[in-house]
Amino acid sequence: MSAMRATLFLILFLCPSLLLALPTALPAPGGVAILDLGPSQDAPRAEFDGERVAVVRTENSWRAVVGLPLSLEPGDQRIEVTWPDGRRSRHGFTVLHRDYAESRITIREERMISPGPDDLKRIEADRVRIRAALATWSDATPDFDFAVPSEGRFSSGFGLRRFINDQPRNPHSGLDIAAPVGTPIHAPAPGRVILTGDFFYAGKAVMLDHGHGLLSFYAHLDSIGVEEGQRLERGARLGTMGMTGRVTGPHLHWGVYLNRTPVDPELFFTRP
Ligand SMILES: [Zn+2]
Structure with missing residues (x-):
């Protein structure tokens, strides 16, 4: 195995989270908002409009992957996050306008x-x-x-x-x-x-x-x-x-x- 392949193998083996692909972010009705929640040992729990949303680890941070309803009005929105230690935080994002034919x-x-x-x-x-x-x-x-x-x-x-x-x-x-x-x-x-x-x-x-x-x-x-x-x-x-x-x-x-x-x-x- 060449040095480069060995290095690549080590990176992939040690950091599988680096490989996780995310959807294309499109913070608009019918799209997906991706929010960087920050680092923590264990996964936080996130909710948008009372529904639990996907939370995945990428690199050293947790990210929320939020589906946005087609009926959502453009403007400011937020998700509610509960951390393993009980701490709570809110993460805002802006919903853009998108035209559908x-x-x-x-x-x-x-x-x-x-x-x-x-x-x-x-x-x-x-x-x-x-x-x-x-x-x-x-x-x-x-x-x-x-x-x-x-x-x-x-x-x-x-x-x-x-x-x-x-x-x-x-x-x-x-x-x-x-x-x-x-x-x-x-x-x-x-x-x-x-x-x-x-x-x-x-x-x-x-x-x-x-x-x-x-x-x-x-x-x-x-x-x-x-x-x-x-x-x-x-x-x-x-x-x-x-x-x-x-x-x-x-x-x-x-x-x-x-x-x-x-x-x-x-x-x-x-x-x-
Ligand atoms: Zn159809």
């Missing part, structure tokens, strides 16, 4: 626009299950360096202000990737399967927990190849692309969540 689509299937009473019951049951999964917290250190989960064209960006048949709807909570039915979908980082199911709007879907409230969601699948509780390595196949649920064509809806808030998946990978 409009998207107008037409859905002809009447049932997807005005669901009947049985559909409404199912939609409510779906919402309860998905909300419970979104509340998942695990202590695994998250890997924020995602791989794009499937091949295909980015057909619809995160945060689009959507109108369906000219009616305003919730903004787009994920990134759509379009490719033929059957295109494989892979885990973008190590994670645990916390939800699988067939939902009214999302169709066949999978949710992964990557640790510290970092979750990812895969909707409109043709087939699901994993089970709840299963641990996946980066690149493991979790299913195939389809057109189940409310869709206008085959695509993957990919959602990424931090502190139960959908954030822009494009902040978690480098565009090819």
